[in-house]
Amino acid sequence: MNESSLVKEETRNKVLSVIHKFNYQPNLLGRDLRRSETMKVLVLTPALEQSIFADIVKGIEDRGKEDGYYVLVCPTSNHANRERELFQMLQHRLADGVIVIRSTLSKEELSGLGQKHSIVQCLEITDASYTCGVSIDDEQAAFDAVSRLIELGHRRIALIGGPTLNNSTRLREQGYRRALNQSDIPFRQEWVKYGDYDHHDGEVLTNELLELQHVPSSIFCMSDSMAIGCVNAISKAGYKVPEDVAVIGFDNTREATMSLPALTTIDQPKYDLGYTAMNLLIHNMTSTEKIYEHVKLTHQLIERASTMEKEKE
Amino acid sequence: MNESSLVKEETRNKVLSVIHKFNYQPNLLGRDLRRSETMKVLVLTPALEQSIFADIVKGIEDRGKEDGYYVLVCPTSNHANRERELFQMLQHRLADGVIVIRSTLSKEELSGLGQKHSIVQCLEITDASYTCGVSIDDEQAAFDAVSRLIELGHRRIALIGGPTLNNSTRLREQGYRRALNQSDIPFRQEWVKYGDYDHHDGEVLTNELLELQHVPSSIFCMSDSMAIGCVNAISKAGYKVPEDVAVIGFDNTREATMSLPALTTIDQPKYDLGYTAMNLLIHNMTSTEKIYEHVKLTHQLIERASTMEKEKE
């Protein structure tokens, strides 16, 4: 009597009253076994403290609620083995699908899992087969950011990137190079640094840049956290943002507006990213015509106080 | 053939090879239904970004691993309805037990759930029946902190507390009053403020204290985050910590050592709190002799630079 179908009102009520009387609680294990589906979805996320992940998860949860899915959020701390443990839940039929945010697993591993299960990658997309993914166009986003710096009059543009293993880091560096190329600005390896997406690495790498003989006039960072570390390092070194060195961040997280000066940054549609990912997952879990695409949502350059028109030198 | 018991080596290998050949993965739904236990434990935590919760969860996970439990960490954002949703998983036999860190549910609600399920409270303990809890002795901890301030020569001691609904807030305030009493220092209501455990409220409430006609010479905060906000407010107002106003925090989180000056604080044994909570939960899930106690672990006053011997006035 789950759905009201073809039962007499009277008996229906009778059953309902008995259910209430004995405080009957369905044993979902029985149901799940019988239906061989659990209505549970795992979300693997590096962490929850960074607001970008929390926002994505919100989108996932909202979309999941529409179809009555249990969304279980599992922080992995970027630990590949924890990720594998959680994927085991799929094999063990304890969950129906997985959305993995910035996975640390290899393309091969994901492809293997994707053949038997429904997997959606988010933010960080490998071209693994049998999986789909949702992100922005990272190459284009970086191109847009760097192009804007060039428009503003910059020619000495440094790059502070994420982990070199990440596909998105590679793509964004490509966008950076394409923008330089287009304006015939030579690429300089010494102006390209890599690190983790956090505040600390942003500060350390910026210090390295500031100690160079040729100091860049602007720095494009691959996360807002890094950009904040970057701004701090610049200020501590006695320079001014944006007059001496302009800074662009990435993600448009809350902290981007809280820094001083507020960060120019690339907005990622975080909530929509999550919502779309869950949408894809639900489709692939329920339909037989699987979608194995890389969906790209639109980003946006948000201009704030950390960049400005460059004065002639 | 889970445990090697009384089966011929030969047949055992034969089975194993077939298992491998077909890449057999046990369907845990079947097992769980049959055994009517899931080996899954839910951890309900307000958030994960605050390191105190992460540390407790670590203790829980380690103890869980010893007995092969799946530990599912579920952030609730202090949202009571989300908490209730998760408790539903118990009713639906999707999990065997719950550890709830700083629950927002009422004593009555927890008692009701406790009658049918295994529940352990952590950090914030109501005296709900049919549940047990693990925390420090909050009253004594506050007493120790305030007594130390008195020893250092302070008599104008303010209190910045957590949410008034919390039992621990009440207990800690009792400890504060007992310490004052013992030294015949009159209690002043205007020197007692309440707010959320975060940095922001610490700053706001401290500003209120500094604007009073009689400014306290020391402030006891119920969290390190509050204490850091407190230190910032004091510095911004042109006073010096600890010379003008001494500050004591609570929890001994990472941030306590990162602030300037480093915080004197009450150490909570976070990892052990989690480990002990899981220990209790496992006991109550597996044994018929339930333990419904409030276990108190020992705290410790850690003295750092935010307090010092007070000069004679």
Next chain:
DNA sequence: TTGTATGCGTTATCAT
């Protein structure tokens, strides 16, 4: 030492 039947709680199918 190995094989076989039964039931966990639910839903789907079939017969009334």
Next chain:
DNA sequence: ATGATAACGCATACAA
């Protein structure tokens, strides 16, 4: 419109 029965995958108890 309702009642009866089988089956999901596993573990247990018992028979062989």
